[in-house]
Amino acid sequence: MKKFIPVLLAFFFVHCTNTTDSIEEEVHLLHSKTAAPQYDIFLIAGQSNTHYGIGYDPMIDTVDPDIFQVGRRGALNNKIVVASETLHHWTSNNNKIGFGLTFAKKYKQYLLKPDRKILLVPCGYGGTTIQQWSKNTTLYNDAVKRTLTALNNNPGSSIKGILWHQGEHNVNTTNYTTLLDKFIGDIRRDLNDPNLPIVLGGMVPFWVNRHPSRIAQQEKIKTTPNRVNNSAYADPTFPFEITKLNNSYDHIHFDAKGQRELGLRYFEKYNTLVH
Numbered sequence: 001m002k003k004f005i006p007v008l009l010a011f012f013f014v015h016c017t018n019t020t021d022s023i024e025e026e027v028h029l030l031h032s033k034t035a036a037p038q039y040d041i042f043l044i045a046g047q048s049n050t051h052y053g054i055g056y057d058p059m060i061d062t063v064d065p066d067i068f069q070v071g072r073r074g075a076l077n078n079k080i081v082v083a084s085e086t087l088h089h090w091t092s093n094n095n096k097i098g099f100g101l102t103f104a105k106k107y108k109q110y111l112l113k114p115d116r117k118i119l120l121v122p123c124g125y126g127g128t129t130i131q132q133w134s135k136n137t138t139l140y141n142d143a144v145k146r147t148l149t150a151l152n153n154n155p156g157s158s159i160k161g162i163l164w165h166q167g168e169h170n171v172n173t174t175n176y177t178t179l180l181d182k183f184i185g186d187i188r189r190d191l192n193d194p195n196l197p198i199v200l201g202g203m204v205p206f207w208v209n210r211h212p213s214r215i216a217q218q219e220k221i222k223t224t225p226n227r228v229n230n231s232a233y234a235d236p237t238f239p240f241e242i243t244k245l246n247n248s249y250d251h252i253h254f255d256a257k258g259q260r261e262l263g264l265r266y267f268e269k270y271n272t273l274v275h
Contacts, residue, residue: 004249020203030080038156039068039119040112043147043191044087044100045133046166048253049201050124051089051098055256061085061097066112067104069120070146080119089124090139097256099122099201103270110271114266119157121147129169135186144190160272161197162187162266163266168203168252171217177227180220184228195275199266200224201234204254232269234262 031273072088086092087100104118112118123143133139137177143242151157162184170176188196188209200221208214225231236242240256254262 034055035115036156037068037154038115038118039117039150039154039158040107040160041119041121041147041150041157042100042104042107042161042163043121043143043159044089044122044163045123045139045143046164047128047168048091048126049098049165049168049203049259050100050163051087051092051122052096053098053254053256053259054096054250056085056095056097057256060260061101061256062110064101064105066108067101067118067120069122070150072122078146080150080154083118083120087120087122089122091124091126091267092122093137097259098122099165099259099263099266100163102260106264107268107270110267111274119150119154121150123170124165127169128166130166130173130176130183133166133183134179135190136185140183140187140205144187152238159191159193161199161270163199163201163270165201167217167221168207171211171213172225176217177220177224180224184231195230197270198228198231199234199269199273200231201262202236204252204258205237205241206243207251210251215263230273232273234265234269236262236265252260 063082065084068080069083071077071079083101083104085097085101086094087098100120100122104120108118119232121143123139123146125139128139147159151159184198188194202221203218209217222233225233242254242261244255244258
């Protein structure tokens with residue numbers, strides 16, 4: 001019996017090794033037959049209301065296996081990772097979310113084709129002016145480079161649109177519409193699509209209504225579709241006004257609940273542009 005045990009162990013070892021090799025070979029073949037992901041890409045850019053809604057809720061703001069983002073933090077910089085809140089904007093903050101993930105979930109529900117994924121490119125930076133987003137600035141170049149890199153590194157992918165939210169820091173800029181319209185034209189050309197859909201979001205109504213200059217600024221953003229083709233306005237006042245339990249607290253920012261509602265409105269307006 002003692003002589004038989006080594007022989008049995010040797011047989012068992014060889015059999016297990018062969019089985020392991022077989023499994024590894026099967027996994028390799030499976031991966032080699034699986035097509036690389038093809039993404040519908042969305043650039044998210046502008047000020048802090050792209051990502052600064054306090055009230056992150058892990059039960060609501062869940063990840064989705066078909067929604068990804070271009071990472072920005074540490075070793076994840078420029079890597080494609082799961083789109084989990086908070087998204088990797090320049091000035092993202094714990095416990096604060098934006099409208100991007102809600103938008104992406106609605107896009108998946110209604111517009112995403114089979115065997116494709118969604119890739120968000122978060123580039124929001126709090127407190128920035130439209131001048132800081134003009135062509136050849138750091139923020140502009142970063143947004144274009146990240147978006148084009150994602151496109152070029154993933155054959156079969158396509159850039160589907162821009163989700164833009166900015167304007168609070170330019171309330172008294174008299175030529176704001178000129179600068180905004182130029183930004184849209186420039187970034188469309190640099191993303192190689194002169195008709196790329198863009199949705200612009202309105203600022204917090206409570207904050208806006210406190211001063212006539214803010215009301216005028218909101219109107220400049222709202223009327224962009226009258227000046228720029230294939231653009232739309234996500235209205236925070238329709239079909240109802242987005243508010244908070246305490247509108248005076250952090251009055252310039254939507255909260256997380258408001259951001260989720262804004263994401264639905266971004267999608268509704270985007271949907272009108274592509275249909």
